Amino acid sequence: MDRNAVIEDIKKRFEADVTDVFDKSPKRVYIGIRPESIRRVAQYVLRDLGARFNIASGVDARGHMEILYHFTLEDINLLVSFRVILPKEKLEIDSLAPLFEGANWIEREMNELLGITFKGHPDMRRLLLPAEWPEGVYPLRCDYREWDKDAIRDRGV
């Protein structure tokens, strides 16, 4: 399959899950999908299309939270980024770690830095932040202020 066929294939196969497709350039495509379908889509792209998982980028876009799951299809030199939009009130999504090991660490990282819950993650411990770091303070969010004494320094971190 060439790149256009792959994009069409994903669009058709996951018709109810895909919200939008942004064909940015010959090597990059961004596909918006519903949060509840991420595991099925990821499974198809990894197992059937033979893609490699690059990484996921969590973005605090002020109004909502976004996760971009980047996959590379090396044979056709295409980087597919699946965009998932999560409302701030309900930061929850299915974990990909049971599917493959490569998603394990990045989900732990997003959990502690952005406060996203990954349902079904096998080993949800802190990855980067120290044990003394206060619960519920997420340093990569836009509203995080390191000079907020109440939040951080008075708690002895």
Added chain:
Amino acid sequence: MARTIVPIGPYHPLQEEPEFFTLTVDGETVVAIDVQVGYNHRGIEKLSETKTFDQSTFVIERICGICSTSHPFAYTRAVEDIIPVEVPERAKFIRTIIAEGERLHSHLLWLGLAGHFLGYNTIYMWAWKLREEVLDVLEILSGNRNNYAMFKPGGVRRDIKAEDIPGVIKKLDSIVPTLTMLKNAVVDDPVLHARTKGIGILTKEEAVDFCALGPTSRASGVARDARKDSPYGAYDKVDWEMIVTHNGDVFDKVVLRILEMLESVKIMKACLTRLPKGDIDLNIKDIPPGEGIGHIEAPRGETFHYVRSDGTNRPARHKVRAPTFMNLPTYKATVVGETISDATIILAAIDPCYCCTERMAVRSTKGNLLGRGEDLIRLSQEKTEKMRRKMGR
């Protein structure tokens, strides 16, 4: 069953970044391993959001002293992907030359340390002596031994002078015989074979499952290299071969890196002789709103940067993923079932960055101090020595 836990780290000579490994052992055999990172988390992704696009280049150059080309390379490509633009040909060639110089010195540094851990200090001395030559080349080209500050969104900051090129090519030619000698020393040595073959095997399936990158996955037979699969810079304009080995053990990783160095010399020479004329910079003024991805092949694997712009002069989000982030968890697959004296070289085989303070303690479950970092290296070196004597060499 009584369990003994061997902690390695957080500060240990095997690692540049502080990491804390907890090895659960039964006698000599490792039965479980856990890794704890974050001791060196500096919040660079957050910091980058407070800098302008040009300043960020310098911030991320300092993520790692050895990868001081890979990160700016991936970042500038991500920023160029937002617009999107292609940089001038000459800039592409200069970028490739610097990136390959970095691969050379990084692999040599690793080879030296791997030799040291195995008790082959001769390899260590040769490799590091050779590395000085490579650093000299980089100094001639960029003005710096490390942190070259050559990259900027839209091109490179310094040109390569025509009068420097013959001298650099001569220096590159001079390191090839030594590299070949090192290769033969490794390939022909029966003790090194016994010590590294079949040790710490990462199977192809595991490499895919862990999404391992670079030499770590190529040694397991995964023929993936961003330089070939998604050509950038001048990699599609010069002839070179992707090295793939198939056993996934420490030996294959050593051989693969040495062969890759010979390819790097080839690429550098080809780029220097065929350096096209023209501009080296596009002088990008504004970055429009949008998002971009840059991924390039660093010495340790693919470095991945995602940058989002909201139309201001600062990145709204900058995600950095270094190759070790994906390679590190493969320890789970490679170390379990091996002996402690092999753990040292297996931990080193994926080339996590080295350096830092030497501090390690082996404690029994009762908390008695048994040994220190140097003891673990001594243990590894003694094993080689024993094998050497047994084989009568």
